[in-house]
Amino acid sequence: AQSVTQLDSQVPVFEEAPVELRCNYSSSVSVYLFWYVQYPNQGLQLLLKYLSGSTLVKGINGFEAEFNKSQTSFHLRKPSVHISDTAEYFCAVSRRLTGGGNKLTFGTGTQLKVEL
Amino acid sequence: DTGVSQNPRHKITKRGQNVTFRCDPISEHNRLYWYRQTLGQGPEFLTYFQNEAQLEKSRLLSDRFSAERPKGSFSTLEIQRTEQGDSAMYLCASSQEQGIVGWTGELFFGEGSRLTVL
DSSP, rough: OOOOOOOEEEEEETTOEEEEEOOOEEOOOOEEEEEEEEEEEOOOEEEEOOOOOOOOOOGGOOOOOEEETTTTTTEEESSSSGGGGGGOOOEEEEOOGGGGGGEEEEOOOEEEEOOO | OOEEEEEEEEEEOOOOEEEEEEEEETOOOOEEEEEOOTTTTTEEEEEETTEEEEEOOTTSOTTTTEEGGGSSSSEEEEEEEOOOGOOOEEEEEEEOGGGEEEEEEEEOEEOEEEHHHO
């Protein structure tokens, strides 16, 4: 079975400050990890993903994440946030399905609130 | 816009009524997924199609729920005899055949259909 834990339900941060959103996973099979962002009243948008290779993954909007197998973590970071980064962020672990599909198991999300 | 399209965006219904949601995936995507998202939670997998074949269903998908994808294009999710516990956002996503690009694992989500059962 796979699971994802996002320990912080809300993270307030001032504009231009750095931020880290934490994600820990549990998986008994090969690990594929994702971060999605959800803006109010919108669908989920992929920020970045780890499938294999380099453990430091860079995504859109200046976000990056580091896969740490020994700590079973995939924390999301941004060195300087903007007001427009205010959104809900979801970490997910993937299991490949019959036929090559992809079943995502999501965490409960972290609400990032950027303040002036 | 050629993203994933879902209709209706909002549906309010009375307990016991049937509702149907429609999802139009990105045109070249042969895989389609339904997820459910309740307040304060992450999306939960419901079911998955490859072309017209429904290959996996979650235990969350009770017998009141049925999903179809005729001809491997759009999909419908029907909920019969709705209950208040069905109130949620229903998200549709699609993904691409592996092909020359290789497996990317990325799902493209629609904006969702919000169901409120009174």
